[in-house]
Amino acid sequence: MDGIKIYRGSDQIGGIVTEITKGDHRILIDLGADLPGTKNPALSDDELIKRVFAGEGDTIHTDAVLFTHYHGDHVGLRGKAPEGIPMYIGGTAKEIMETIAMRVDLLNKKLCKNAPSQMETINRMEPYWKLGSSRDFSGIKVTPLVCDHSAIDSYMFVIELNGKKILYTGDFRDHGIPGQDTFESMIKRYVGKIDVLVTEGTMISRLEETGNNPIKSEDDLGKRASEIFAEHKENVVLVSSTNLDSVMEFYHATPADKVFLCDAYQAEVMNIAIKSRSRFFDKYRYKKCIYVLCPDNNSFYMKNLEGVRNPVTKRRCFEMANEDIYLDKGFVMLARPNNNPNMAVGRFEERMKKMKDPFITYSMWTGYLEDGKAPDANIVRFLEGKNDKAHMEILHTSGHAYVETIAKLMELTNPDKIIPMHTEGRDAFTNLPQFGEYANRIWKKEDGQVYEF
Ligand SMILES: [Zn+2]
Known part of the structure; x- marks a missing residue:
């Protein structure tokens, strides 16, 4: 048939x-x-x-x-x-x-x-x-x-x-x-x-999610992110690593005087997206150096990223992050909750312990939150104690x-x-x-x- x-x-x-x-x-x-x-x-x-x-x-x-x-x-x-x-x-x-x-x-x-x-x-x-x-x-x-x-x-x-x-x-x-x-x-x-x-x-x-959310587009998300990142010194962003439109908006919304940080996996995903989309969209172009968080400051994790150069300035697009510098200058850090069953505490959670007053931009489906439709245990644990207006803002488009x-x-x-x-x-x-x-x-x-x- x-x-x-x-x-x-x-x-x-x-x-x-x-x-x-x-x-x-x-x-x-x-x-x-x-x-x-x-x-x-x-x-x-x-x-x-x-x-x-x-x-x-x-x-x-x-x-x-x-x-x-x-x-x-x-x-x-x-x-x-x-x-x-x-x-x-x-x-x-x-x-x-x-x-x-x-x-x-x-x-x-x-x-x-x-x-x-x-x-x-x-x-x-x-x-x-x-x-x-x-x-x-x-x-x-x-x-x-x-x-x-x-x-x-x-x-x-x-x-x-x-x-x-x-x-x-x-x-x-x-x-x-x-x-x-x-x-x-x-x-x-x-x-x-x-x-x-x-x-x-x-x-x-x-x-109801659409009606209650003033952020209708990725462009709205980027504009609001610029305001949040300017206001807070230590910004931690919870976003899906493969939601590239939002990731690139957060990258472009990072103020000139702050450091943009992510781990090597996220940096590699960004590199793939930039390579394939920068010809078509401004938001998919390199803007500033992407600092890469490597476990134990081991440069091994940089091996796929070291050779990537800005086509205009010929400078390296990815550098290994230095904790002393970013904690001092202020930063936007893309993070993920730990879902590795072998680790009790995730690497991002460890890093957050060293921050004075991190502000979280939550950019995932609200259904994963504690009171959401399908709470995610890893996310709920990550946000524990910071899940209030003074420490977190929800910034997400469908x-x-x-x-x-x-x-x-x-x-x-x-x-x-x-x-x-x-x-x-x-x-x-x-x-x-x-x-x-x-x-x-x-x-x-x-x-x-x-x-x-
Ligand atoms: Zn889908």
Whole structure:
């Protein structure tokens, strides 16, 4: 049966797998693991994989798995795909995954010699073909489009089969660094009128977060960060290391007289992002030296960063941090809570003990906080005793499209049918006044049902 099937994600955020079938061939989009804290997942990860690959090579042939981006709820089950099925992801996204996998594999091998290697599954992935061009998979034509999301190098897909045109959004938004000026023109130029829109709807069930947050865009975040960093001498920022738009905003918001600090892993991730995006966006350019915190002041950790030079001044972009200097001058330090089970206290927590009065900028989902929807024990511990207005400010924008952005996308593409996914607010899609006449075009079905062409 030719059509679209969502295996999981019709009625939950994350843990996504979607299939587009033509005859006995298909492509899959994402193989996502359930997000930690998902209450009553529609299907367990194991059961999901069993169903997805039940007839593989027999009644169905998978021509490709296309990953939208590197978040675990989209790539987490990549290792479960049978050998031989080609897998694709963005080239920059792949580099970032490799940087993470190298460290995770090292740590896992220390804990257990036979731990499965993350790098092996990443090695199987190929980067997407030439931007803006399409590729045919047994009659299913796919054109990947780079889009704005909290993961850098994320993709939407225009898919054509049986004379129909589908836009599959993946996770997206229009209020980050790449999206704020280009979203509308990209949709007009590369998408236009479509038959079916498959759209994420994460924010539909998080409306209160948008309404209460004065920070609507990454640009707003950068402006407020400049004020906070100017006011406080010791700034510690809790931000996801791969939320590159926010990381680059914090970097550019660091005042000239203060030191910008992060650890070697974060510096390598920034280096990958700067290399691939500085041509396109000012906020992805080098501004000032990035000082790297190395455990025990060991320069070994600088080995991948030493050779990187500013193309204009030819000076080194990364230098090893000196504690005496940054504590004296004032700083902005990107930090992460400790999640290494072998360490009782994290390196950043150790460093904070030496500070007089650190001010925390909390730039992650508020749901991870003590009173949030899915409290994260590591974050809660990190913030203990500092979780008040005098010591912390929440400064975060969503990685996902606001209701207004989804409405704008509907208007720009005028689809005959709209399939919501990656949402806990499927029912709300038909009631939202922002969606106007489009609310009547929503196809609201359960996981596993096929939308036929
Ligand atoms: Zn995502």
